[in-house]
Amino acid sequence: MTQPTTKIPISSIILDEDIYPRKGIDPRRVGIFAENIRDGFQFEPIEVEPDPGKPGRYRLLDGAHRWSAYKSTGVAEVEAVIKDLDGTDPLLYAAKKAIGPKQLTEDEARDTARRAYTRNSSLSSADIGKAIGRARRTVDSYIADLKAATQMGMDIKIFRMNRLGIPQDRIAKRLGQAREVIRDHLAKMAVLPNPPNTDLSKGFTVSQVAEKHNWTEPMVWSLALEDKEDLERFKELGWGLRTWDQWEWNDCDKRFGDDWPGRIPAQLIAHILFYFSKQNDLVLDPMAGGGVTPDTCLALSRRCWAFDMTDRPKTRPEIEPHTWTPAPDQHLSWPVSSKEKADLIIFDPPYFDKKAADYDRKSISGLPKKEYLEFLEAFFALLKLNAKKTTRLAFINADWRDFQSKPAAEESGKGAILIDDYLRILNKTDWQHTHIIQAPMSAQRFSAVVVAAMQKKRILGVTSRYVIVLKQIG
Ligand SMILES: C[S@@+](CC[C@H](N)C(=O)[O-])C[C@H]1O[C@@H](n2cnc3c(N)ncnc32)[C@H](O)[C@@H]1O
Structure with a gap:
């Protein structure tokens, strides 16, 4: 023809x-x-x-x-x-x-x-x-060699997702493989950690082993700390445990999570896990971003289901793609059909307005104040519907005030969202707070020049960040 x-x-x-x-x-x-x-x-x-x-x-x-x-x-x-x-x-x-x-x-x-x-x-x-x-x-x-390397990549992905407790059918769907393929791979999983474990026992460091075997550091930590208690894990990871309700760090721990707008220090997630969950518990992170929560869960031996609107199948197969969007009837849908419910939900949404330019157009960060709070209300109600009586919710948020160009005395408070606004919505959706932990953001991100200009104008900046821990009412 x-x-x-x-x-x-x-x-x-x-x-x-x-x-x-x-x-x-x-x-x-x-x-x-x-x-x-x-x-x-x-x-x-x-x-x-x-x-x-x-x-x-x-x-x-x-x-x-x-x-x-x-x-x-x-x-x-x-x-x-x-x-x-x-x-x-x-x-x-x-x-x-x-x-x-x-x-x-x-x-x-x-x-x-x-x-x-x-x-x-x-x-x-x-x-x-x-x-x-x-x-x-x-x-x-x-x-042959390229195939072996790809296969290895696939094995590591399955190992990681399996370790985080993601069910086989979801691993299969995420990796575009048949369930039987995943089952066959999982049968071989027992021996997969042998080479990195051998190197760890020879005294190589976690980062050396990660680099040599092309594993991520959190995965190697999950092997290196196997069978250890939480306190021992904190010690080996070099995280001093905070005994009081003020958690402050100058830096994110770069070994956990990716460089991501609004990245949370792994130490903060680790403290939530330490106080409000046990090993092998199921943790849910509905807006997981750079993956600090799943990485920290690997190091502290918690299972973790993570979701985000940004899809990165190659580097973050364990973060399943999902955009929480209200349907026309204002209903939000739950991304999975599993019966199992989380023991702990860690929810770190993008902060209102400030970060809108950093995220996808569909991110809730771009919503006007009223819609942003309405979204949160619908979302907390949805979490409640998909939680069990004992589920704890850890909601991480920061105060939002329009402080950038105004002396403190001139702020009207009109566009602001403060901690009590969140508490009102949470209580309205039947979540009762048990703890308000102060976890301020580092002020180091402000340069000396900016600080001097703020002082001159009597601008009162915001570093307040809180972890509000809640349980269900009744
Ligand atoms: C503050 S970041 C989370 C950062 C994460 N805790 C970390 O430390 O890397 C918030 C995340 O929410 C996601 N997000 C915003 N709106 C969303 C929506 N409607 N559905 C799903 N994810 C959304 C963004 O893509 C972003 O990754």
Whole structure:
């Protein structure tokens, strides 16, 4: 079947090496083609696809030698078939086309197979083989090491999610695998920690072992601290335990969680876990952001289900994607159907307004005050509905005052959200506070120049942050 062609300027076509399967262009072939063109010979049209990154430009899929010959003869426009590959890998498509007139060399076949697999590890050896003109087994031998590394990545992800107590069906869904595949992997899990454990017993540090085995530090901590009591874990992690209700740290512990807007110190999460949960309890973090809660749960041996609107499947498979959005009937939906309910909920929402620019457009941080508080009210009611009688809620929040440009005496308090506003909503939704812990944010983020300017204008800044711990009324 002949495909429709379009005349496009030759200058709008590029040879993108990322999707070109050959090592180079053969100048002799180009020379012969150029002579044929001058003699008036009509070639098959070349094939291109729209360049995904550059509107109005095209990437060559088939016809690199013809395209070079046209260019060398000074032709301005060529007939081309503009393809929509609809998800087919362009490198493999180009390879399949290239082997029509001439097989790929051994080097080209190996290189194309490896590049294709690196771009998309769900491609099978058979699929790659078909495109590059090699047997499945040959492709297996080309990509054996890459496959092993991907497999290892998958094992570690399953291990981590399993350790956090995420049910198998959700692990399977999150990793795009069949449940049987997850079950088979889990059967091998008992031996997976052996190599890192051996290195730990030889005296290597947690960070050395993490780096060597490509594990995250919190996962190695979860092995290194296995069977230890909480107090011992605090000691080994270098976290001095606060005995009173004032928790203050100058810095986040960089070993836990990612660099994330509004990142909470792991020490703060660890204190919530220490006082309000036991080992193996189930902790829920509905807006987990950079992952401090699941990381700290690994180190303190708690299970953890974490959710966030930001989806990072490669680095944070344990944070399941979910956006809490009220439906038109003002109902929020619960992301999972499991019967099990959390023992402790750690809820650290983005603060009102201040951080809106840091997060996704759909983040609740961008809501006006009234809607923000309405969202929280609906959310606390939803948490109550999905909690058990004994569930504790730890709600982390900061006072919000519009202090930035006003002397303290001129603040009207109109747009402010203070701790009593939150308490009112919480009590209204049947949550009773048992503790209000002061956990101020570090004032170090303000530079000396800013501080001097604030003092001059009598501006009273905010570092107040609280952990309000609650249980259900009744
Ligand atoms: C303050 S951050 C959490 C930080 C986290 N505790 C940490 O230390 O890394 C708040 C998170 O809420 C998420 N978020 C905001 N609105 C959301 C919504 N409607 N549904 C789900 N997540 C939301 C943001 O993506 C952000 O990661």
